[in-house]
Amino acid sequence: MQQPAIQVRNLRKNFQRRSGFRKKSELWAVDNVSFSVAQGETYGLLGPNGSGKSSLIRILSTLLIADSGYVEMLGFTLPEQADEVRRIIGRVSVDAAFYKKLSARENLLYTALLYGQNAREAEGRVMQILKQLGMENAKFSTPLEEMSRGMQQKISIARALMINPPLLLLDEPTTGLDPKSRRDVQSFLEDLQAREGTTILLTTHDMAEAERLCARIGFLAHGKLVAEGTATQLMQQAGAATLDDAFIRLTGEELAEKEMAMVEN
Amino acid sequence: MEATLRQTWAFLFRGWHITRRYIGWVVVFNFYALVTSATVALIGVAEKNYQLTLTLVVGALLWNYLSWLYQEIAMSIAYERWEGTLEYTFMAPVSRAVHLLGVSLYSLLNSIVTSVIVLVGLMLFTDLNLRGANLLGVLVVLAVSTVAFVGLGLFAAVFPVMSAERGAEATHIFQGSLLLVSGVYYPIEVLPAWLQPLSKISPATYTLSACRKLFGVGNSASTAEHLAGAPLSAVSHELLVLALMGAILLPLGLVVFVRIEAWAKKTGKLKRTG
Numbered sequence: 318m319q320q321p322a323i324q325v326r327n328l329r330k331n332f333q334r335r336s337g338f339r340k341k342s343e344l345w346a347v348d349n350v351s352f353s354v355a356q357g358e359t360y361g362l363l364g365p366n367g368s369g370k371s372s373l374i375r376i377l378s379t380l381l382i383a384d385s386g387y388v389e390m391l392g393f394t395l396p397e398q399a400d401e402v403r404r405i406i407g408r409v410s411v412d413a414a415f416y417k418k419l420s421a422r423e424n425l426l427y428t429a430l431l432y433g434q435n436a437r438e439a440e441g442r443v444m445q446i447l448k449q450l451g452m453e454n455a456k457f458s459t460p461l462e463e464m465s466r467g468m469q470q471k472i473s474i475a476r477a478l479m480i481n482p483p484l485l486l487l488d489e490p491t492t493g494l495d496p497k498s499r500r501d502v503q504s505f506l507e508d509l510q511a512r513e514g515t516t517i518l519l520t521t522h523d524m525a526e527a528e529r530l531c532a533r534i535g536f537l538a539h540g541k542l543v544a545e546g547t548a549t550q551l552m553q554q555a556g557a558a559t560l561d562d563a564f565i566r567l568t569g570e571e572l573a574e575k576e577m578a579m580v581e582n
Numbered sequence: 583m584e585a586t587l588r589q590t591w592a593f594l595f596r597g598w599h600i601t602r603r604y605i606g607w608v609v610v611f612n613f614y615a616l617v618t619s620a621t622v623a624l625i626g627v628a629e630k631n632y633q634l635t636l637t638l639v640v641g642a643l644l645w646n647y648l649s650w651l652y653q654e655i656a657m658s659i660a661y662e663r664w665e666g667t668l669e670y671t672f673m674a675p676v677s678r679a680v681h682l683l684g685v686s687l688y689s690l691l692n693s694i695v696t697s698v699i700v701l702v703g704l705m706l707f708t709d710l711n712l713r714g715a716n717l718l719g720v721l722v723v724l725a726v727s728t729v730a731f732v733g734l735g736l737f738a739a740v741f742p743v744m745s746a747e748r749g750a751e752a753t754h755i756f757q758g759s760l761l762l763v764s765g766v767y768y769p770i771e772v773l774p775a776w777l778q779p780l781s782k783i784s785p786a787t788y789t790l791s792a793c794r795k796l797f798g799v800g801n802s803a804s805t806a807e808h809l810a811g812a813p814l815s816a817v818s819h820e821l822l823v824l825a826l827m828g829a830i831l832l833p834l835g836l837v838v839f840v841r842i843e844a845w846a847k848k849t850g851k852l853k854r855t856g
Contacts, residue, residue, distance in 0.1 A: 332850050346850075372850075378673050382847045396847075403675040414666045416596070418603035427599075430592030431674045433585025460603065 320392065322484060322516035323354040323377070328386030330372055330540075346372035347383065348540035357514040359506070361521060361531030363564060369540035370520035371411075374488045377518065378408050390484060407477030411489040413469035417462035421472045424461060425479060432480045439479050446475040449508070451501050467498030474502065478509070485509075487519045491526060499526075506530055524560045534560075538568035589676045593684025594691075601692070615646050615696055616703040622767060623708050632709075632806045636799050639704055641766040644793055647697040647724065648731050648786055649757060654689030655682070655735025656757070660742035660750040663853075672852060678840050682739075686732045709806060716796040716811035723792045723817065726824045730785035733831025734760075740842040746853055760784055765791070785827045792820035 330347040347369045354360040362370050375381040377388065379399040388395040393402045415424045422440070429439030450471040461469055470490060477485060487506075491499045503526060509515055510530075521527050527534050528548045535545040544551055544567040548560050555563035601608055619642035626635030662668040671681065704710055738756050742749030763770070763777055764786035770778055781787045794800060795817050798809035814821075846852045 330850075375669075378669070380669050380673055380847060380852055381850055382844070400675060400677075403673055406673075408670075408673065410669070412666060414670055416600060416665050416667060419596075419599050423595075423599045427592055427596045428670075428674075430588045430595055431671070431676055433588045433675070435588075 319356055321353040321389075322356040322358070322391055323352075323360075323518060324387070324389040325353065325373075325377075326351045326387040328373070328376065328388060329384045330369075330376060330381065331384055345540045347376065350386075350537075350540070350542045352535050352542060352545060354516055354518055356516055357510070358533065359510055359517040359519060359531050361519045361527040361534040362537055363521060363524070363527050363534055364537030364568075365522055368537040370537055371488055372540075373537075374408070374410075374486050374518070374520055377402075377486055378406060379403055405482055406484045406486055407480055407482035408486040409470070409473050409477045409488065409490045411492050413461070413466070413473045415461045415469065415473070418460050420458045420460055421464070422457040425472070425476055428476050429479060434480065442481070443475050443479050446478050447471065450474065450505050465498075467494045467501075470494055470498065471502065474505070483516060485515050485517045487517060489521055490519070491521070491523065503530060524564065528560050536564055536568050543568050586680055589680050590684045590687065592676075593681070594688050597685075597688035597692075612696055612699050615650075616700050619643070619646060619700050619704060620707040623704055627708055633799060633804070635708055636710075636797060636804075636809075637794065638767055639708060639710060640794050640797050640799060641790060642704070643697060643701055644724075644790055645761065645766045645786070646700045647693050648727070648789065649761070650693040650696050651689050651728065651731050652735045652738065652757060652760070653753070654692055655686050655732060656738035656753040657742070657750060658682075658685045658689075659739050660753070663742060663746055669852065672843070678843065679836060682736060682836065682839065686735070689735070690728065690732075711806060712797075712809065713807070714804070714809035714811055715798055716813065719796040719811070719814040719817065720793050722814060723789060723796065723821065723824070726821055726828060727785055727789040729828030730824055730831050733828060733833075733835040734785065736835030736839050737831070739835075740839050743839070743842050743846050744851060746851070760786055763787070785824055785831075788820040788823045788827075792817035792824075 328347050328350045329345065332344045332346055334342050334344060350369070350373065352360070362373065364370050372381060376383050376395070377390065379395065379402055382396045390402050391405055393405070395402060416427070419427070425443050426436045426440065429436050429443075452468065452471055461472070464472070470493075474490065491502050494502065506517065506519075507530065510517060517530075519527070519530060531548070533545065533547055534551060535542050536551070537543070544554060544563075546554065551563045551567065552558065552560060555566040557563040557566055619639075622642050623635060623638045626632070626638045629635075659668065662671055738753040741752035741756075745752070759780070763773065763780040764784045765781060766786065770781040770787065773781065795812040796814070798804035798811040801810040801812070803810035843852075
């Protein structure tokens with residue numbers, strides 16, 4: 318039997334917040350979460366803001382160290398083998414995170430060099446990826462800050478893929494994109510998964526996106542993984558007609574309402 | 583090895599392009615460095631005292647070099663927080679030593695360029711004549727003190743790792759304290775007695791003391807036409823102290839940085855932005 322690409326067992330992460338003089342409050346961002354992702358699988362983590370999706374991705378990206386639990390990625394454990402893990406992951410976060418005054422080309426060449434790659438070879442690969450993302454006519458000498466959010470996010474995906482990682486961590490990659498850009502990105506990810514067999518861990522709060530892209534989905538609420546399965550299994554388990562309803566029934570939370578409340582606060 | 587060289591080059595490549603894109607601010611900062619240095623040096627000109635002018639010129643020049651070097655390294659993490667790229671740099675498979683070496687190399691190049699601009703500018707404002715100064719000795723002292731200042735910069739760079747909100751402020755407080763206690767423009771003896779011990783642990787104190795001797799400042803044989811710069815052997819004590827400081831501060835700075843990075847990853851301080 319093939320070893321899973323990602324194994325997470327009993328993972329916990331607690332943040333302490335000072336809420337007054339000498340007063341501390343605790344927040345379990347990730348609370349005893351276990352799941353595994355098979356090689357070549359696209360696994361979705363669904364949950365509202367504050368449910369622990371980003372903390373989980375940040376732990377897997379070696380940017381956050383868990384309090385307890387076990388994480389293994391393609392045979393490397395965290396946090397002990399963080400250096401090895403960094404070589405096998407590509408990450409796209411909700412914000413594009415570029416040097417905004419630099420052009421797309423400068424940003425991408427910097428990343429290629431940072432990963433010890435030959436800049437010219439990496440550039441060729443990037444052009445190929447951007448072409449697939451429908452950006453062949455983009456002006457790469459334009460500063461990133463002058464590009465639309467959709468274009469920035471596509472370049473962010475190209476950055477993650479230019480190192481050809483077997484594991485891709487996508488933290489809400491289509492949030493804030495217009496429908497056309499969102500569709501471009503989703504089609505590209507489907508194609509990538511089919512063509513390269515890349516293992517993808519995707520966090521999103523877009524039910525349709527999760528249903529379209531993910532072989533299996535986990536529902537996260539208050540840092541806990543409350544349910545897991547295929548979209549059909551989750552709907553059956555909840556006795557719901559849609560994934561949206563299944564989420565509400567299984568987590569007791571209304572995704573959209575929660576999002577609105579977070580925005581208002 | 584090839585990959586390490588590329589990774590080091592990545593930080594020089596990034597630094598160059600950021601400088602290019604922010605060229606307006608670079609001009610402003612260099613102009614400000616030149617004007618503040620000239621303002622200080624002109625105090626000596628007004629006093630018609632060449633020794634005082636030279637003391638101030640050497641102070642201004644060296645402080646520009648050392649403070650730029652320190653500041654660029656110390657603020658490198660804060661800049662990444664402002665840009666929002668900190669997490670991407672920290673999740674790249676690049677060792678912290680290579681990362682900080684790349685940052686330090688670019689900071690060094692920046693500091694040299696600024697120092698040359700200030701030197702040329704000061705020549706326009708004063709009758710600066712460096713004939714007789716031991717310039718080679720000055721370069722040796724600067725090379726040795728650079729290592730210590732890179733170490734100090736690494737120490738200070740942990741502040742923005744520890745706190746997104748207050749870290750950058752702390753690096754400036756530290757820099758201001760160095761300016762105060764190191765005898766940049768005045769002898770350290772004029773400081774309050776309780777502050778003077780701090781000057782002993784500042785590498786800038788020894789750099790300035792050594793360079794002033796090598797320029798011939800305080801030497802009665804020095805005239806406006808010909809300086810009487812001391813030989814390198816005359817500053818062996820300062821060189822030894824600076825070398826020791828560098829040997830301690832550089833590796834210690836790196837160790838402290840790596841420890842604080844691990845702490846930041848445990849406490850979630852390594853946020854995207856600040």
